[in-house]
Amino acid sequence: MSSPQTFPYDTRLNILHQPLEVIDLPALANAATHQWFNQTLCKVNDSVVRMGAIQGEYHWHKHDADDEFFYVVEGRLLIDLEDRTIELAPRQGVVIPKGVMHRPRAPQRTVMLMVETSAIVPTGS
Numbered sequence: 259m260s261s262p263q264t265f266p267y268d269t270r271l272n273i274l275h276q277p278l279e280v281i282d283l284p285a286l287a288n289a290a291t292h293q294w295f296n297q298t299l300c301k302v303n304d305s306v307v308r309m310g311a312i313q314g315e316y317h318w319h320k321h322d323a324d325d326e327f328f329y330v331v332e333g334r335l336l337i338d339l340e341d342r343t344i345e346l347a348p349r350q351g352v353v354i355p356k357g358v359m360h361r362p363r364a365p366q367r368t369v370m371l372m373v374e375t376s377a378i379v380p381t382g383s
Contacts (some may be wrong), residue, residue, distance in 0.1 A: 260268065260305050261336050265315045266294070266295060267295075267309045267316075267380075267381070268290075268292035268296065269295065269296045269310045269380050269381070270295075270296065270297045270298060272298060272374070273298050273299075273300060273301050273347050274297060274298060274299050274300070274305070275299055275300045276296045276300070276369075277300070278299075278306065279300075279348065281299050281300065283299075283369070283371075285330075286299075286309055286311075287309065287332075287369045289312050290311035290345070292311075293312070293313050293314050294310075294312050294313070294314060294316065295310065295311045295312065295320070295347065296309070296310045296312075296372075296380055299311050299346065301376060302373075304328065304375055304376060305373055305374060305376060306373070306374060306375070306376045307371060307372070307373050308371065308372040308373075308374070308380070309370070309371055310368075310369070310370045310371075310372060311367070311368075311369050312335075312336075312367070312369075312370070313364050313365075313367045313368065314364065315361065315362075315363040316361055316362045316363060317361065317381070317382075318338075318359055318360070318361045318381025319359070319360070319361070319381060319383075320356075320357055320358055320359045320382055320383060321354075321356050321357075321374075321378055321379075321382060321383055322356060322357055322358060322380050322383040323356055323377075323378075323383070324356050324374055324378045324380070325353050325354065325356050325374070325375070326353070326354045326357050326372060326373075326374045327351060327352070327353050327354075327372060327373040328335040328346065328351055328354070328362070328370055328371075328372055329346075329349075329350070329351035329353055329370060329371045329373075330346045330347060330350055330351070330368060330369075330370050331348060331349075331362055331366055331369040331370060331371060332348050332368065332369045333345065333348070333366050333368025333369060333370075334347060334364065334365065334366060334368060334369055335362060335363075335364055335368050336350055336362070336363045336364070336365070337352065337354065337360050337361070337362050337363075338356065338360060338362075339359065339360055339364065340363040344367075346370075361374075
C-alpha cells in the first residue's frame with residue numbers, strides 16, 4: 259500500500275471535528291495553501307468526510323476494497339478513468355467504485371468533499 263507521505267500532497271488523516279461541532283468549510287478551504295490539500299473533517303459511523311482544496315493532477319490509483327464519493331463545492335473536478343473522463347461542476351458528485359483506476363485533477367482551484375471508509379488510504383491500494 260502507498261502511504262500519504264510518499265507523495266507531494268498535504269494529506270491530513272486526523273479527525274478535525276467531533277460530533278456536534280460546526281464545520282466551517284469556507285474557512286478551512288481558504289486557509290489551505292498547499293496545491294493539493296486533503297483534511298479529514300469528521301467521522302460518520304465507519305466512514306469519514308474529507309475536504310480537498312486542490313489544483314493540478316493527482317496520480318493514477320485505485321482502492322481495492324472501498325468505494326469513494328466525490329462532491330464538488332466550488333471549481334471543477336475532472337476524474338479520468340481508463341476509458342473516459344467524468345467532469346463535475348459545483349453541486350455535482352459521483353461514486354468511483356472500488357477497483358476502478360482513476361485520476362482526479364482540477365484545472366483551477368477546486369474545493370470538494372469526499373466520503374469514504376475510515377480505513378481507506380487516500381493515495382490508493
